[in-house]
Amino acid sequence: MSLYDRLADRMNQIASGANKNPALLELLQELFAPEEAAVAIAMPLGTNPLEVIAERAGATPEQVFPILERMADKGLLVARFSRGVHKYNLQPLLPGIFEMQFMKGETTPAKMRMARLFDNYARASREQGGTRPSIKVTPPARVIPIEKEIPSKIEVFAYERVSEFINDENTLGIATCYCRHHRDLVDKSCGAPKDMCMVFGPFAAFLIERGFARKMSTDEMQRTLDRAEKYGLIHVSDNVQERISFICNCCSCCCGLVGALHKYDNPNSVAKSNFLASIEIDSCNGCEACVARCQMDAIVLQDEVAQVKSDRCIGCAVCVSACPTGALSLTRRDVIVPTPATLPDLHRTIFEDRMAARPLT
Numbered sequence: 001m002s003l004y005d006r007l008a009d010r011m012n013q014i015a016s017g018a019n020k021n022p023a024l025l026e027l028l029q030e031l032f033a034p035e036e037a038a039v040a041i042a043m044p045l046g047t048n049p050l051e052v053i054a055e056r057a058g059a060t061p062e063q064v065f066p067i068l069e070r071m072a073d074k075g076l077l078v079a080r081f082s083r084g085v086h087k088y089n090l091q092p093l094l095p096g097i098f099e100m101q102f103m104k105g106e107t108t109p110a111k112m113r114m115a116r117l118f119d120n121y122a123r124a125s126r127e128q129g130g131t132r133p134s135i136k137v138t139p140p141a142r143v144i145p146i147e148k149e150i151p152s153k154i155e156v157f158a159y160e161r162v163s164e165f166i167n168d169e170n171t172l173g174i175a176t177c178y179c180r181h182h183r184d185l186v187d188k189s190c191g192a193p194k195d196m197c198m199v200f201g202p203f204a205a206f207l208i209e210r211g212f213a214r215k216m217s218t219d220e221m222q223r224t225l226d227r228a229e230k231y232g233l234i235h236v237s238d239n240v241q242e243r244i245s246f247i248c249n250c251c252s253c254c255c256g257l258v259g260a261l262h263k264y265d266n267p268n269s270v271a272k273s274n275f276l277a278s279i280e281i282d283s284c285n286g287c288e289a290c291v292a293r294c295q296m297d298a299i300v301l302q303d304e305v306a307q308v309k310s311d312r313c314i315g316c317a318v319c320v321s322a323c324p325t326g327a328l329s330l331t332r333r334d335v336i337v338p339t340p341a342t343l344p345d346l347h348r349t350i351f352e353d354r355m356a357a358r359p360l361t
Contacts, residue, residue, distance in 0.1 A: 075100025102178035159254035173213035203245035273315035283327035290319035
């Protein structure tokens with residue numbers, strides 16, 4: 001088995017995995033130099049000290065350290081230095097490595113080639129049936145509703161409030177929207193702002209240090225959030241309760257996740273908030289502002305009154321913010337989907353879901 005075949009198998013063992021096909025092997029060869037591929041194959045799951053990784057790779061820390069640092073600079077793994085110890089975590093292909101390849105907003109020939117290779121991989125995966133949820137897998141991301149549109153009478157969990165994440169983290173950053181930038185590299189994006197990828201905490205610190213993001217203040221982050229809502233973008237975050245690492249502000253035309261949701265017959269089975277749009281019929285004037293704003297085609301006009309398709313509504317509240325008469329509001333769903341506590345919990349749950357349905361061979 002070739003080095004990159006083995007690396008493909010290793011990437012398939014991380015969280016949401018990777019679909020092994022010729023396009024994946026070509027992509028991995030572009031991403032990983034041979035010595036980087038060998039180290040990646042040897043890396044244990046999760047965050048591990050330099051010494052542990054070196055031992056698994058059959059090398060000394062001095063030999064492995066520069067390789068890991070290059071991989072961190074390339075966005076293949078996340079690096080941390082804490083209490084005198086270097087630690088590294090190999091990232092999943094999606095979400096993870098893909099996003100970091102385009103966060104800097106570079107338009108070099110190398111990045112254009114990378115964008116095409118990711119497109120080729122996505123196309124090959126669709127042909128394998130690898131992008132539609134044929135098995136029940138915990139989603140890696142969730143929708144966060146526009147906070148000010150949640151009625152005050154509804155009890156709201158801390159992890160459902162964007163303001164909680166902005167106010168509670170010491171390190172905040174903004175990176176280029178990798179999805180819209182990726183679309184610009186291979187074709188053309190919708191034109192929505194690209195300085196919209198919000199990152200938090202240790203992940204933000206890593207991205208800022210390595211030049212993937214720039215540091216932001218609490219006020220700057222809030223203004224970015226307000227700007228995203230003005231453009232009708234959907235807030236999407238890690239599907240965790242504690243210490244999220246990102247909030248993307250997404251459009252269905254460019255974003256991989258939201259664009260895929262739009263194509264599903266039942267998008268709220270894949271990623272959603274715990275809220276649902278509701279219409280007060282007597283207040284609706286049939287202006288269709290909500291119809292134009294909804295990125296899931298979840299609202300239709302019937303007898304000159306807006307109607308919500310509950311199976312398509314993901315509870316983002318973009319429509320609520322657009323309604324001029326106040327006819328639209330958010331209500332709590334009858335069934336609340338459990339949200340994993342932490343990122344390691346999420347990755348473990350996704351992998352266990354996959355293995356329960358389709359064990360690795």
